[in-house]
Amino acid sequence: MPDSPRGVAGRTVLVAGATSTSGAAACRVLAGAGARVIAVGRDPEKLAALALGAASAAGDLAPPVCVERCDLDDEGEVAGLAERLRADGVRADGILHLVGGWRGGGGLAGQSDEDYRFLERGLTALRHVTRAFDADLRASDAARLAIVSSTAVARPLAGGANYAAVKAASEAWTRAVAQGFAKAARDEQAPLRAAAVVFRAKALAGLEDDLAERFAALWDADAASVNDTIRTLGQD
Structure with a gap:
């Protein structure tokens, strides 16, 4: 039998790369929907401003946005964050991964190693x-993971080869997470309760609220119907 989703309200959701425009929108929408939001980023000042802005937008009755400074490129720091949250009795039910950026142009010859290494940080x-929060997601009765990819994966251009390659690898990793969720449910002969989803966009500008709302809506569907799916923002 499928799980019985009850929405995102009351869930603990980690927003990775939360100080971007899309991160701020996600924190606001998720907190407004009743989720407990953990906003993770590198810059303490930006994180503090994010928490204040989200609290003001969501209102006094919404759960607060908690901020955590962490270099997500650093394996040890990420593992430490997960351990610290668990020690405080906090376990993630969801992750929205927004770490990324754009560098490109110059045709194939212009795809520098420096740009590739910058983009690779997202992967x-x-x-x-x-990996650090896998146990949390598997223990949740309704876990959701989502990343933001690009329509360039389906039609890569020479001037964006680095970008498309990293996004394709990120999609492959996310789909592997989805397969792991499904296999664990089969092995346990239990309903699938966790789902991993890829959102694609040609450009995210102007779609930040759409992303946040569609991510929150993943808890309104049973896991089996959304796990290992690719959804295009602004289209479907």
Whole structure:
């Protein structure tokens, strides 16, 4: 039997890369929907401003946005964050991964190693976060993980080869997480309760609220219907 989702309210959701525009929108929407939000980023000042802005937008009745400074490129720091939260009795029911950026142009010859290493940080952070919080997601009665990828994966261009390659690898990692969720449920002969989803966008600007709302809505569907799916923002 499928799980019985009860929405995102009351869930603990970690937003990785929370100080971006899309991160701020996600924190606001999730807190407004009643989720407990853990906003993770590198810059303490940006995190403090994010917490204040989210609290003001969500209102006094919404759960607070908790901020955690962490270098998600650093495996040890991410593991330490997970351990620290568990020690405080906090376990994640969801992760929205927003670590990334854009560098490109110059045709294939212009795809420098420096740009590739910059972009690769998003994949590295995803690997660290999903591994560190895997036990939390598997223990949740309704876990959801989502990343933001690009339509460039389906039609890569020479001037964005680095970017498309890293996004494709991030999608592969996320789909492997989805397969792991499904296999664990089969092995335990239990309902699938965790789901990993890829959101694609041609450009995220202007779609930040759409992303946040669609991520929150993943808890309104049973896990089996959303696990290992690719959804295009602004289209479907």
